[in-house]
Amino acid sequence: MSISQPYLRQTDKATAGAEFRRGVASCVPVLLGTVPYALLLGAQAAQKGLSAVEVPLMTGLNFAGGSEFAAIQLWTSPPHVLLIVAITFLVNSRHLLMGAALAPFLRHLPKRKVFPALFMMCDESWALGLSDARKRTLAGGHPAFSLRYYMGASIAMYVAWVVFTALGAVLGPMLGDIEAYGFDMAFPAVFLVLLAGMWKGIAAARPWLVSLAVAAVTHLVVPGAWYVAAGTLSGLAAAYWLSGEA
Amino acid sequence: MIDPVNLLTIALMAVVTYLTRIGGYLVLRNRTLGPSATAVMEAAPGCVLISVIAPVFVSDRPADLMALAVTLLAATRLSMLPTVLMGVTSAGILRHLIG
Numbered sequence: 001m002s003i004s005q006p007y008l009r010q011t012d013k014a015t016a017g018a019e020f021r022r023g024v025a026s027c028v029p030v031l032l033g034t035v036p037y038a039l040l041l042g043a044q045a046a047q048k049g050l051s052a053v054e055v056p057l058m059t060g061l062n063f064a065g066g067s068e069f070a071a072i073q074l075w076t077s078p079p080h081v082l083l084i085v086a087i088t089f090l091v092n093s094r095h096l097l098m099g100a101a102l103a104p105f106l107r108h109l110p111k112r113k114v115f116p117a118l119f120m121m122c123d124e125s126w127a128l129g130l131s132d133a134r135k136r137t138l139a140g141g142h143p144a145f146s147l148r149y150y151m152g153a154s155i156a157m158y159v160a161w162v163v164f165t166a167l168g169a170v171l172g173p174m175l176g177d178i179e180a181y182g183f184d185m186a187f188p189a190v191f192l193v194l195l196a197g198m199w200k201g202i203a204a205a206r207p208w209l210v211s212l213a214v215a216a217v218t219h220l221v222v223p224g225a226w227y228v229a230a231g232t233l234s235g236l237a238a239a240y241w242l243s244g245e246a
Numbered sequence: 247m248i249d250p251v252n253l254l255t256i257a258l259m260a261v262v263t264y265l266t267r268i269g270g271y272l273v274l275r276n277r278t279l280g281p282s283a284t285a286v287m288e289a290a291p292g293c294v295l296i297s298v299i300a301p302v303f304v305s306d307r308p309a310d311l312m313a314l315a316v317t318l319l320a321a322t323r324l325s326m327l328p329t330v331l332m333g334v335t336s337a338g339i340l341r342h343l344i345g
Contacts, residue, residue: 033326036334053247054256061260066298071259078251081258088259092266094294097287099270100279106271118267123291182337185313188299189333192321198292207289208296215300231297236286239293243285 016148023128023152030124030153031160033193034065037186038161041068042168048075055169060162064122067091068165069187070225083224090229098126105133105145117147120154122161123194128153206242211235309344313337 038059045055050072059068067088074084099118106114129150137144199205215231222230279287302314317333324332 029325029327033330036330050252051247051249054249054252057248057253058256058259061256062263064263066295067259067263070298071255078249079255081251081255084255085258085262089262089266091294091298092263094291095263095266096270096273097290099267100274100287101270103271103275107275114271115268118271119264121267182313182334182339182341185302185310185317185333185337186330188302188314189317189321189330190326191295191299192318193324193326193329195292195295196321204288205292208292211293212296212300212303215297216304219301220304227300228294228297231300232290232293235293235297236290239286239289240282243282 019146019148020152023146023149023154024156025152026128026132026149027124027153027156030128031156033186033190034124034157034160035164036183037065037190038164039168039171040183040186041065041072042165042170043172044069044168045072045075045165046169046172048072049077050075050169052166052169056162056166059165060158062088063120063158063161064088064092064095065161066123066191070228074225087225087228090232093232094123095121098123102126102130102145105130105143108143108145109147113147117151117154120151120158122154122157125150125154125157127194127197207235207239210238307341307345309340310337312344313340 041059042055045058045068046052050058058071059065062068070087070091071084074080074087098121102121106117109117129145132149133145136146195208211231211234214234215227218227218230302310305311305314313333313336316336317329320329320332
């Protein structure tokens with residue numbers, strides 16, 4: 001007992017470190033896509049008048065890129081607080097569903113570990129953690145969800161996001177008109193790759209097409225970011241209606 | 247450096263976002279969903295993502311629409327990094343050539 005316990009602790013520590021590094025490593029290709037996107041957000045925020053302190057404050061506390069892009073698009077001086085907070089909620093409402101999908105894998109963990117882990121949950125770390133849990137289930141691993149792996153991926157994303165959005169805010173004014181270079185296309189590109197990863201056939205994608213059509217039309221006729229809400233809600237209504245049909 | 251209204255907006259954004267992160271877990275950790283709710287949940291992340299990028303699909307710049315087509319094609323075949331690179335370079339080149 002007195003011999004085996006410290007030994008066990010030692011191997012646990014080594015495995016934990018390896019799991020964390022495995023998480024960081026799997027995040028590296030994702031980071032290469034994230035960095036330009038972080039620089040772009042920082043630069044756009046600076047253009048809207050946010051300071052090089054306010055930008056990392058937002059990206060570090062909120063840490064949800066989609067909502068930050070939406071917020072910056074809508075940012076005025078002074079900002080429309082309620083509009084921006086409402087759009088933030090709508091863009092991030094997908095987290096509710098992501099957290100729900102992750103919930104069955106988190107049952108073995110105490111809340112004091114789950115709450116900080118969920119603070120770090122972004123599209124990328126969620127997708128990596130979930131697909132890793134599915135692979136480990138198939139391989140007979142226990143527990144299916146590796147918290148260290150997930151935290152490795154999450155912390156790598158977090159540090160890169162905060163550092164490079166801040167850098168974007170500092171360098172942005174020197175870069176000039178970013179749109180001329182095409183960097184703004186990085187944002188649709190990232191989202192399209194995430195969508196491709198979620199693809200389960202055309203039938204399952206019908207609600208997405210409804211969302212796309214309604215959001216596009218709303219964007220053309222209604223000023224502001226309401227197209228996000230209109231598109232999302234009509235897609236969800238379509239998914240509900242289609243599920244009754246099957 | 248820090249404007250009070252900006253700070254308030256950022257703080258409220260952070261609170262709302264954290265609630266979305268823990269909400270699904272808190273509500274569903276001891277429950278299972280019915281078929282309709284499951285279907286809605288499965289469609290939801292995609293509905294949000296596609297709605298956010300919908301404006302580029304109806305851009306009035308031909309260069310943007312062509313770059314979007316290139317990016318869309320890349321996204322169905324390639325991983326994150328090459329897709330982002332193709333999206334950015336095609337948008338940059340096409341805007342330069344046709345405006």
